[in-house]
Amino acid sequence: MNKQGILLIISGPSGSGKGTIVERLCEKNNFSLSISATTRKPREYEKDGVHYFFHTREEFEKMRDRKELLEWAEFCGNYYGTPRKYVTEQLMAGNNVILEIEVQGALQVKKIYPEGVLIFMVPPNLEELGNRLTKRGTEDKETINKRLRRALEEMELVEEYDYLVINDTVEQATEDMLTIVAAEKMKCSRNKNIKKIFKGEM
Template sequence: MEKSHGLLIVLSGPSGAGKGTLCQELLRQMPNLKYSVSMTTRLPRPGEVDGVHYFFRSREDVEAMIARDELLEWAQFCDNYYGTPRFAVEQAIVDGQDVILEIEIQGALQVKKRFPQGVFTFIVPPSLAALSERIHKRGTESEEVIQKRLATAIQELEYVSEYDYVVVNDEIPAAVDKLKSIIIAEKCRVKRKPFVFKEES
């Protein structure tokens, strides 16, 4: 059987939907997955480490990378840039490694245009009330920013139809199980992995 390329798994959804938590648990349970660290111009939140959670860069640095086409995708969200360094992701996929991206919706739609064979999954909260509660519990943003995020979330929910799958993040273990099932099913698709019987010796 010929070697197949890895999967590009894209998770996105409204801020506060729990993408990061689901991604961390998925990586813990599926150690063969490679996490693609995104780049951002926003300031680190408490506990975030450069190169682990994000690559924290200046606005000038990110704009220069955009001009050189060195990002697989990029977007502006709440007045900050977010983007995915391109080379490492493309090389990992060619080498047969499965890569997971946790990115904003604008960025996910860019990736879909460049890499339509990716697996695009939209993470949603069980309700807007639950989303508001999660964002407030983080305690990292002002009320003005929180309200902006909630208004943006309502608009972002309209993009669900652009994705292959939608997962409601109500209970984390159940949501992770759904994501694992999606990945396993996608790896078994005939169009991804041509099957040839070995000749009997």
């Protein structure tokens, strides 16, 4: 079987619990989180190549123009993007790479790297999503309602995704992610050298 890792591109509404599932996966030794490039200033505790790859605007624009980014966007005057190099190195080393990213960026990545697997994560239903956002206690009712409307909007694009994971419990959703990776590794499109292996030539 192909030893190369799988790029998992995960999206889903705020409150879907993506972050927790990603953390669980990264505790396993063959999963790693993609590291973003940014032009914003590092915070005191942030290390280059660990939390972000920090760049000047000029460097970032060069990377972008050389197609060295899988996706990029500008927020509040700073650039953010996903360097292809780090992702590729990890995949070649046999690690599965996780990219937690909003819908538009996710579709950008899939276009450039079609072998990437698009996963949309949702809570079991809208009511549960509302409950989770309320429990957090960090946002007022108006903001929560805005997030719920945004979740419904984002779901319009779910058909562009490969897989849907319903995050009912952390254990089940983590298991589902591992099932997806295991199945993807068996895809014939990822095992094109099988004829040679079969003949004993590799």
